[in-house]
Amino acid sequence: MSISIPRAKKKVEKKPAGSGKKIPFQSPKGMHDRLPADFIYIDKIEKALKKVSGFYGFDRIETPVLEDIKLFERGTGLTSEVVQKQMFTVKTKGDGVLALRPEMTPGVVRAYVEHGLLHVVNPGKFFYMSPVFRYEQPQHGRFRQFYQIGFEVLNSDDPVYDAQIINASLKIFDEVRLKNVTVKLNTIGCKTCRAGYVKKLKEYYKNKLGLVCRDCVKRYAENPLRMLDCKQDKCQPFKAEAPQTLDFICNSCKTHFKSVLEFLDGAQVPYMIDPTLVRGLDYYARTVFEFFAEGVDFALGGGGRYDYLSETMGGPKMPAIGLACGVERMIEAMKLQNIELTTKQNCKAFLIYMGDQAKKQAMMLLDEFYKAGVPVRESFAKESLKSQLRLADKEQVHFALILGQREVFEEVILLRDMKTGAQETIPLKKIVAELKKRI
Ligand code: HAM
Numbered sequence: 001m002s003i004s005i006p007r008a009k010k011k012v013e014k015k016p017a018g019s020g021k022k023i024p025f026q027s028p029k030g031m032h033d034r035l036p037a038d039f040i041y042i043d044k045i046e047k048a049l050k051k052v053s054g055f056y057g058f059d060r061i062e063t064p065v066l067e068d069i070k071l072f073e074r075g076t077g078l079t080s081e082v083v084q085k086q087m088f089t090v091k092t093k094g095d096g097v098l099a100l101r102p103e104m105t106p107g108v109v110r111a112y113v114e115h116g117l118l119h120v121v122n123p124g125k126f127f128y129m130s131p132v133f134r135y136e137q138p139q140h141g142r143f144r145q146f147y148q149i150g151f152e153v154l155n156s157d158d159p160v161y162d163a164q165i166i167n168a169s170l171k172i173f174d175e176v177r178l179k180n181v182t183v184k185l186n187t188i189g190c191k192t193c194r195a196g197y198v199k200k201l202k203e204y205y206k207n208k209l210g211l212v213c214r215d216c217v218k219r220y221a222e223n224p225l226r227m228l229d230c231k232q233d234k235c236q237p238f239k240a241e242a243p244q245t246l247d248f249i250c251n252s253c254k255t256h257f258k259s260v261l262e263f264l265d266g267a268q269v270p271y272m273i274d275p276t277l278v279r280g281l282d283y284y285a286r287t288v289f290e291f292f293a294e295g296v297d298f299a300l301g302g303g304g305r306y307d308y309l310s311e312t313m314g315g316p317k318m319p320a321i322g323l324a325c326g327v328e329r330m331i332e333a334m335k336l337q338n339i340e341l342t343t344k345q346n347c348k349a350f351l352i353y354m355g356d357q358a359k360k361q362a363m364m365l366l367d368e369f370y371k372a373g374v375p376v377r378e379s380f381a382k383e384s385l386k387s388q389l390r391l392a393d394k395e396q397v398h399f400a401l402i403l404g405q406r407e408v409f410e411e412v413i414l415l416r417d418m419k420t421g422a423q424e425t426i427p428l429k430k431i432v433a434e435l436k437k438r439i
Pocket of ligand 1: 102103104105134136141142143144146148150151152281299300301302303304321322323324325326327328329
């Protein structure tokens with residue numbers, strides 16, 4: 001028994017009814033849909049994150065998207081731009097105000113302490129891939145909803161973890177084939193020695209306040225360190241001449257930083273020391289760092305030590321270090337570097353039906369394939385043999401399984417080799433085992 005198969009020709013598909021009409025809504029400003037084509041990149045990044053995390057012993061963590069706003073005011077910090085200008089807030093029925101998390105770190109620290117993990121896993125090593133929200137003016141590489149992948153090592157001040165976090169992040173960039181990623185590194189000292197440095201910085205900027213931008217004047221009063229993070233052109237010459245943290249930090253911070261560098265050297269991790277790197281969130285102390293990729297004009301990721309964050313939020317003393325990378329920025333960099341990703345074709349067969357009886361039988365058969373763990377595609381919405389074959393062709397499957405009324409009646413199915421065109425009739429009962437054998 002054979003069915004003559006029409007050659008699959010390219011044909012302009014008829015548009016479904018009403019396809020010219022649009023829904024009068026769009027995704028909110030600065031927030032994007034993640035479409036199937038994006039997941040070629042997202043899945044690659046997630047796979048890399050899981051591989052590297054698994055190897056270095058980081059466990060996955062997820063916290064609520066909404067948290068008490070005070071967690072970020074105390075944690076991320078009242079003088080940070082993120083808290084001052086970029087939080088989406090939600091008023092609750094009582095007096096409470098929740099905020100859509102603008103970053104993951106304070107929530108992860110809260111969860112670690114709240115669930116007593118502090119006494120169970122020590123240091124706590126966590127990773128995440130989660131959406132965060134910042135009310136920013138959307139622009140190139142800057143969105144209102146974006147995803148971060150990140151690592152946090154909680155309850156350790158050992159410099160080996162500063163180096164491990166940097167090393168593990170570079171492994172992720174490598175896994176997704178990003179080339180020429182550089183890490184810029186600095187130390188901003190501890191609570192004690194930073195005060196002396198900040199005093200020097202204030203003295204330096206005192207007679208320049210009429211020449212720097214308005215934000216820097218505000219930073220001078222609130223958090224002078226952040227003046228070194230200013231991106232305004234007019235402030236750059238002053239940044240370049242400003243006193244450097246490395247000249248003012250205490251011996252203990254110097255030793256810590258030296259050890260970080262030694263661990264990085266030992267692991268042959270290249271880095272650049274950038275004495276003006278300070279980072280934009282309030283909680284950092286000692287090591288800070290950022291990642292950049294060739295051809296990309298924004299940071300792929302950044303992080304550092306936050307040895308006082310837990311205490312600032314009202315928790316126990318708990319030194320820690322972490323980093324986060326922007327997933328959209330990584331994808332942008334992968335595209336700019338022309339990194340081509342191919343999806344692995346894991347489906348080798350396509351189930352085709354003709355007629356109502358065959359459709360019912362095909363539906364049952366698909367379940368048999370599912371139970372046997374044999375992936376098979378279908379397109380039940382298409383009725384004609386031609387259009388189903390065209391799809392099978394497009395999916396580049398090895399086999400088409402064809403079920404017509406007659407096959408249903410005779411309890412057989414046609415197995416067509418899409419490459420050679422050879423066709424065999426197989427008893428319906430044996431097709432699952434037969435296909436399993438051949439793919
Ligand atoms: P962050 O530097 O604010 O650090 O953000 C980390 C990364 O998120 C940035 O380097 C960038 O790739 C991405 N990112 C930031 N803002 C946007 C935006 N508006 N649109 C797209 N991507 C963006 C933190 O969030 C810290 N929690 C990192 C950390 C973890 N420090 C210690 N542990």
